[in-house]
Amino acid sequence: MKPILSLENVAVHYKRRGSVLRRKSYYEALKSVNLDIYPGETLGVIGRNGSGKSSLLRVISGVITPDSGQVINHGVSVSLLALQAGFDPNLNGRDNAILSGMLQGASLRSVQNKLDEIREYSELGEFFFEPVRTYSAGMRARLGFSITTIISPDVLLVDEVLSVGDQRFKEKAERTMAAKIQSDQTVVLVAHSHQQITRLCDRAVLIEEGVSYAIGEPKEVLAVYTERLQRAT
16 A cells, blocks of 8 residues: 655754753754555554654644655645634634635635535534634634534644533544544544554554654554653653
8 A cells, every 4th residue: 555645754943942052053853754654544643742743743734844854745635633723813713614624725615515514513603604703712622623524634633632612512523533533534643542542543653752763553662652661760
C-alpha cells in the first residue's frame, strides 16, 4: 500500500525569547522526523510533554512549514481539528463555516451543500446566523467540531480532548470520532492514554526529543515509551 502523506527528515525551529546571551536563538521542536501515513489507518502519536507532538501535527496540516526536510502530500486534504481557532468573530456561524470548510480544502459548493447538516449537528439553532463574537466558548467549540467532522477531510488530525459543550454533546462528539476511527477515515491522533492508543490505533509513533524514535505496532511502541520513561526516573 502506498502512503498518502510522507515526512522526510522534517525539522522545525522556533525562536527563543529572552536573553541575548543564549547560545542558540532558537530551539528545535522537531529535529528529524521520518514518517509515512497510509490511507484508512489510525496513527497514534505519543511522547512526553514538549517532545514535538503538536508541532508534528501542525507540519502535517500545513499550518507551519518545516525549516528543513519535506512533507510530501499525495493529493489528499488534511485538517487539524482545532475546536475554537480561526473564526472571524464579526462573521456569523454560517459564514465562518463556509470559510473554514474552504480552508480545509472543500469547494464552495460542497460546503454550501452541507451547511444545514453542520447547523443541525452543532445544535446552535438560530445562533448559527449570529456573529461568533456572541458565542460562548462551548458554542464555538461545537461549531468548530461540526465543521471539521461534517466536511470530513481525507486526513483528520486530532490534538485535544473533546470537551465540546455540555455532557450530552460531548458524548455525541466522542461517538462521532469513534465511528470515524472505525471507518475508512484516516486519523492521526495525539493521545496520552495508553489504553486509547492500544484500542483505537493501527500503528503508533513515539516522538522523543523531536525525533521519530519508534514506529510500529501500538503495543511495541508503548513498550519502548514505557522503558524510556522508567530510565528517566
